[in-house]
Amino acid sequence: MPSTTPLKTPDLVTFEGGDEGEWVIRSIKTCAGESIPAAAALRVGMNKADSGAVAWRLSAFTSNLRYTTAQEAAMLTAKQEGLGRPEAVYAALIPIRKSPQWWALAQDERREIYEERSRHTTIGAGYLPQIARRLHHCRDLGEPFDFLTWFEFAPEHESEFDHMLSRMRASEEWQYVDREVDIRLSRSL
Amino acid sequence: MPSTTPLKTPDLVTFEGGDEGEWVIRSIKTCAGESIPAAAALRVGMNKADSGAVAWRLSAFTSNLRYTTAQEAAMLTAKQEGLGRPEAVYAALIPIRKSPQWWALAQDERREIYEERSRHTTIGAGYLPQIARRLHHCRDLGEPFDFLTWFEFAPEHESEFDHMLSRMRASEEWQYVDREVDIRLSRSL
Numbered sequence: 001m002p003s004t005t006p007l008k009t010p011d012l013v014t015f016e017g018g019d020e021g022e023w024v025i026r027s028i029k030t031c032a033g034e035s036i037p038a039a040a041a042l043r044v045g046m047n048k049a050d051s052g053a054v055a056w057r058l059s060a061f062t063s064n065l066r067y068t069t070a071q072e073a074a075m076l077t078a079k080q081e082g083l084g085r086p087e088a089v090y091a092a093l094i095p096i097r098k099s100p101q102w103w104a105l106a107q108d109e110r111r112e113i114y115e116e117r118s119r120h121t122t123i124g125a126g127y128l129p130q131i132a133r134r135l136h137h138c139r140d141l142g143e144p145f146d147f148l149t150w151f152e153f154a155p156e157h158e159s160e161f162d163h164m165l166s167r168m169r170a171s172e173e174w175q176y177v178d179r180e181v182d183i184r185l186s187r188s189l
Numbered sequence: 190m191p192s193t194t195p196l197k198t199p200d201l202v203t204f205e206g207g208d209e210g211e212w213v214i215r216s217i218k219t220c221a222g223e224s225i226p227a228a229a230a231l232r233v234g235m236n237k238a239d240s241g242a243v244a245w246r247l248s249a250f251t252s253n254l255r256y257t258t259a260q261e262a263a264m265l266t267a268k269q270e271g272l273g274r275p276e277a278v279y280a281a282l283i284p285i286r287k288s289p290q291w292w293a294l295a296q297d298e299r300r301e302i303y304e305e306r307s308r309h310t311t312i313g314a315g316y317l318p319q320i321a322r323r324l325h326h327c328r329d330l331g332e333p334f335d336f337l338t339w340f341e342f343a344p345e346h347e348s349e350f351d352h353m354l355s356r357m358r359a360s361e362e363w364q365y366v367d368r369e370v371d372i373r374l375s376r377s378l
Contacts, residue, residue: 068295106254106261111296
């Protein structure tokens with residue numbers, strides 16, 4: 001039985017914008033749809049309950065692969081590095097929501113747009129291992145976004161990260177993104 | 190842009206086994222793994238909060254298609270009938286959990302097992318429109334099962350329903366099912 005991805009159970013991750021946290025918020029840019037309130041810092045919590053008053057709180061879970069093939073997963077696994085690298089003191093949290101039209105598409109239609117026409121995995125792979133990332137799902141939790149993607153990289157790679165995002169945002173897939181916020185962070189000293 | 194399925198947002202559905210409810214529990218059969226406590230009746234709630242003491246409570250959400258292609262979705266839409274038909278006074282609630290090995294597979298590997306080798310959609314379609322069903326997802330909620338499938342049918346079609354289940358359970362896909370409970374119900378008078 002082929003198996004290229006590690007065994008894991010879903011983890012709920014909570015991102016809280018507020019006055020304090022292990023990440024300093026450098027900027028919040030609204031790319032599409034409604035913005036979110038300003039905040040000075042971000043706290044990231046794993047599998048824990050709400051922790052009091054914050055400017056905003058976004059929760060989402062890691063999950064199984066939704067579009068990635070075994071061959072693509074093996075390629076990504078070979079190239080990527082994990083979160084928490086000492087040099088990766090910059091991060092980005094990018095919440096996005098896709099349109100009802102996207103979610104009404106069947107699996108093969110979404111895969112076709114995602115990879116065969118938009119090259120989502122292929123583009124992202126070109127920035128490995130410099131840009132590490134973890135995808136979290138939240139549409140099924142009734143949250144205001146569908147996905148929260150977390151990226152970590154060294155400051156000298158931020159221009160490459162911006163280049164990757166500009167290619168993604170120009171793709172056919174992004175025509176289905178109706179809300180997107182780009183939050184840039186640096187690790188608190 | 191092709192679109193064969195209706196636009197919808199996820200709905201959280203709660204199934205509560207207890208003393209009262211709009212469905213009488215006729216039987217609870219454990220097919221794999223741990224059982225669930227006995228209960229006399231089932232209450233089905235849409236998008237509502239917990240409602241007090243019950244023998245068990247299972248929650249799950251409807252979601253977008255995960256394996257179904259546009260062509261398959263169009264075929265199913267043409268053949269199927271909805272829930273709530275007056276003659277469909279029998280129902281079944283079948284919670285299942287799949288193994289970590291299943292969830293570690295990539296999307297193309299799971300699709301291959303699900304349809305090309307196990308004919309899940311093809312088998313199910315053969316029992317439409319008599320057997321109406323709605324799939325609910327719950328793995329990502331940290332629930333004890335991964336899926337809750339709800340079926341409704343007229344009493345004279347229960348033997349066909351059993352035949353469908355026996356074919357599903359003999360499939361390669363079902364080798365990845367490590368917990369399954371089969372709850373049969375009839376509408377309360």
